[in-house]
Amino acid sequence: MEKAFTTIIEAVGEDKNREGLLDTPKRAAKAMKFLTKGYRETVEEVVNGAMFASDCNEMVLVADIELYSMCEHHLLPFIGKCHVAYIPKGKVVGLSKIARIVDMFARRFQIQENLTSQIASTMMEITGAEGVGVIIEAKHMCMMMRGVEKQNSVMRTSSMQGTFRSDEKTRMEFLSLVNGR
Numbered sequence: 001m002e003k004a005f006t007t008i009i010e011a012v013g014e015d016k017n018r019e020g021l022l023d024t025p026k027r028a029a030k031a032m033k034f035l036t037k038g039y040r041e042t043v044e045e046v047v048n049g050a051m052f053a054s055d056c057n058e059m060v061l062v063a064d065i066e067l068y069s070m071c072e073h074h075l076l077p078f079i080g081k082c083h084v085a086y087i088p089k090g091k092v093v094g095l096s097k098i099a100r101i102v103d104m105f106a107r108r109f110q111i112q113e114n115l116t117s118q119i120a121s122t123m124m125e126i127t128g129a130e131g132v133g134v135i136i137e138a139k140h141m142c143m144m145m146r147g148v149e150k151q152n153s154v155m156r157t158s159s160m161q162g163t164f165r166s167d168e169k170t171r172m173e174f175l176s177l178v179n180g181r
Helices: 002-011 024-035 043-047 095-106 112-127 168-179
Strands: 051-053 060-071 077-087 091-093 131-140 155-162
Touching: 002 024, 043 095, 043 112, 060 095, 060 112, 060 131, 060 168, 077 095, 077 112, 077 155, 077 168, 091 095, 091 112, 095 112, 112 131, 112 155, 131 168
Parallel strands: none
Antiparallel strands: 051 091, 060 077, 077 131, 131 155
16 A cells, blocks of 8 residues: 555655655555554444343434545545434444444445445344434535535435334434434
């Protein structure tokens, strides 16, 4: 990876031997490995058995989970927040594990639409919930720094599964909790 970053530095017309760039390929490779660490993680490792029996059958919402991902089309960041809700059916997942699931999928080359669905599907699978709702709001550097250069645009995506899709009251409760914060 360091070699590839050296090639990029040279390809843009820079001197790879300039003082400020001497260690850049090493630092850039280290950064890229961190930004894509989700490829080297599994749901099982992330959840780490943190599933607990519970009589709770009301909506659980974790709002404003910050996320940082990389657009798979331009390898530029998109940055935002994710809101995850579910209705437990006999078991709940440890609170921090929800944020870790978001991070695991965000730390891959992504498009926001797929990221939203992956989080929702994984939450349904691991919790066996009656339903899951996920909303992501993000700003995309590929749209802000290049191309159309629209600085204030925000993309919002949602994935509603189970009762969040089939029951309008559940969906509306989720949306009002997210919008009312």
